[in-house]
Structure formats: C-alpha cells, structure tokens
Amino acid sequence: MTGPNRLHHGRAHEIAVRERLQRHGWIVQDWGQGILSDEIRVALRVGGREPAVLWRWIPDLIAVKGSRVVLIDPKSDLRSDTAYFSIEIGAWQAHLAMLPLGLHVVYVWADFTCNTAQGLKPVGDPKPGVSEGRTWFYLIRKDEQKSFEWAFGPPLNKERAS
Numbered sequence: 706m707t708g709p710n711r712l713h714h715g716r717a718h719e720i721a722v723r724e725r726l727q728r729h730g731w732i733v734q735d736w737g738q739g740i741l742s743d744e745i746r747v748a749l750r751v752g753g754r755e756p757a758v759l760w761r762w763i764p765d766l767i768a769v770k771g772s773r774v775v776l777i778d779p780k781s782d783l784r785s786d787t788a789y790f791s792i793e794i795g796a797w798q799a800h801l802a803m804l805p806l807g808l809h810v811v812y813v814w815a816d817f818t819c820n821t822a823q824g825l826k827p828v829g830d831p832k833p834g835v836s837e838g839r840t841w842f843y844l845i846r847k848d849e850q851k852s853f854e855w856a857f858g859p860p861l862n863k864e865r866a867s
Contacts (some may be wrong), residue, residue, distance in 0.1 A: 718780075719765050719779045722774075727804075728862070729767040730858065730860075731769065732769045732770070734768075736764060762793070762796040765779055766779065768857075774808075775809055775810075775812075776809065776810045780814050782867040788846060789845060790846075791845065792842060793842055795840075795841075797822060799825075809821060809822075818852065819852070824851075825843075828846055
C-alpha cells in the first residue's frame with residue numbers, strides 16, 4: 706500500500722475513533738503532528754538524531770471526560786490475516802515516557818479494541834518494517850486487547866456503540 710493510501714486509511718480510522726468517543730461522552734480534539742506545520746513535522750522526523758525527539762510520536766487525539774484527560778493514538782491495521790497488531794518501537798517508547806508527565810496514552814486498534822501504553826505486552830523480538838528498514842516494530846497479540854468500553858465507558862445512549 707502506498708504512503709498516501711496508508712495515510713487516508715489511518716485518517717479514516719482516526720475520524721471513526723473520534724466519532725465513537727463522542728458517542729461515549731468524550732470531548733475530542735486533534736493533537737499531535739496533525740496540528741503542526743510541515744516544517745516542524747519534518748524537523749521532528751529527521752532520522753539519525755540521538756537521542757530521538759520523542760515528541761515525533763505525539764498521539765493524534767486528545768480527549769476529555771469530566772476531569773479525565775487521555776491521549777489517543779488510533780492504530781489502523783492494514784492486515785487482518787494475522788493474530789497480531791504492530792506498534793513502532795519508537796512510538797511505544799515515547800508514549801511510555803509521557804506517563805511521568807501525567808499523559809496517559811490509549812491505543813485504539815482497527816477493530817476498536819484498546820490498550821494503554823503501559824498495558825502492552827510485546828511478543829518476541831522486534832521486527833523490521835517492510836517499507837522502511839530503519840523502523841522497527843513489536844508485535845502485540847490481538848486477543849490480549851481490551852474493549853472500547855473498558856477504556857472509555859459505555860456510550861451515552863446506553864446502546865452498544867457500533
């Protein structure tokens with residue numbers, strides 16, 4: 706799948722996550738690189754920088770319900786023929802580093818199951834990305850993820866959200 710197609714697929718999932726969160730009573734706004742200028746995004750992505758700029762992996766959404774604030778990173782899945790989701794190691798490390806700042810990150814996978822950054826349990830050794838050999842990923846078992854309601858509570862209309 707090409708870069709633009711991947712971005713379109715990811716954006717569609719992000720919109721679906723936003724809509725579902727709103728049905729569950731959350732106020733949601735864009736967050737992360739999507740609100741930054743092209744120049745800033747490029748500077749954050751420049752490879753080979755040590756240490757890496759962890760803000761490159763700011764989650765895409767911020768949501769608030771009452772006094773609870775959560776950063777949400779929707780993760781679209783381009784393969785349904787595997788028992789695993791994948792997460793870029795750098796992104797996961799950045800999200801774990803946000804915890805001491807009081808910023809809790811929740812992943813919403815393509816099937817709307819969820820988990821927190823600290824709740825992920827990678828399986829096996831890291832795997833290289835297919836299109837970018839420098840990008841490494843961990844595999845995460847799909848059957849170990851939690852329900853959307855576990856992470857965000859029931860929908861406001863008491864019906865099961867689709």
